[in-house]
Amino acid sequence: MSEIAKQAVVLVSGGLDSATTLAIARRAGFACHALSFDYGQRHRFELEAARAVSAALGAVDHRVVTLDLTAAGGFGHSALTDRIDVPKAGPGAGIPVTYVPARNTIFLSIALGYAEVVGAFDIFIGVNAVDYSGYPDCRPAFIAAFERLANLATAAAVEDKGRFTIHAPLIDLTKGQIIRTGLSLGVDYSLTHSCYDPSADGASCGQCDSCRLRRAGFEQAGVRDPVRYR
Numbered sequence: 001m002s003e004i005a006k007q008a009v010v011l012v013s014g015g016l017d018s019a020t021t022l023a024i025a026r027r028a029g030f031a032c033h034a035l036s037f038d039y040g041q042r043h044r045f046e047l048e049a050a051r052a053v054s055a056a057l058g059a060v061d062h063r064v065v066t067l068d069l070t071a072a073g074g075f076g077h078s079a080l081t082d083r084i085d086v087p088k089a090g091p092g093a094g095i096p097v098t099y100v101p102a103r104n105t106i107f108l109s110i111a112l113g114y115a116e117v118v119g120a121f122d123i124f125i126g127v128n129a130v131d132y133s134g135y136p137d138c139r140p141a142f143i144a145a146f147e148r149l150a151n152l153a154t155a156a157a158v159e160d161k162g163r164f165t166i167h168a169p170l171i172d173l174t175k176g177q178i179i180r181t182g183l184s185l186g187v188d189y190s191l192t193h194s195c196y197d198p199s200a201d202g203a204s205c206g207q208c209d210s211c212r213l214r215r216a217g218f219e220q221a222g223v224r225d226p227v228r229y230r
């Protein structure tokens with residue numbers, strides 16, 4: 001009897017962390033349903049990267065859910081979705097203005113609903129609490145709390161069809177370790193996109209927090225970053 005692959009939902013933003021997470025889920029044998037969000041982010045370029053990464057790493061499908069989290073849509077309040085300058089001077093104190101209100105809770109909630117629909121009990125998210133910007137929804141306590149919620153909130157869990165696991169395989173890794181892991185799993189980082197404020201043709205700024213973390217990670221890993229900087 002052939003074994004049927006377990007299904008997983010993987011949040012794929014198009015950045016290097018989520019690409020690595022997808023590669024880890026694939027290596028673990030999961031049939032992966034990639035999920036991305038068009039939430040009005042100014043770096044919409046990453047959605048094209050998410051599509052390319054999902055195809056290259058063999059996701060069974062890739063779905064883009066549209067949510068208007070922009071100021072025009074009544075949300076905003078973030079440098080990623082509003083007319084607020086993306087900081088370029090390096091990390092400051094406190095939670096940066098690139099924080100999108102409750103973003104990972106929103107994304108994981110939709111991933112949970114989608115998981116119930118496709119019959120998955122495993123959800124992968126590429127959050128990292130080492131080389132990160134200090135967002136509260138990237139911390140281990142948040143992931144553990146969301147996993148508890150998932151097992152209280154769904155018919156699939158309450159009817160004992162399975163137990164949800166929120167996998168955050170990068171949470172304790174440095175950026176350099178993430179990149180080395182991905183390279184060992186065959187991730188093509190030239191397909192990924194990290195910049196919060198790319199130019200119209202998709203070149204990365206090299207100065208925003210996300211670019212800085214990425215560049216430092218490639219330096220730590222001792223390999224050249226294949227993305228284009230302006």
Ligand code: ZN
Pocket residue numbers: 194195196197198204205206207208209210211212
């Ligand atoms: Zn940048």
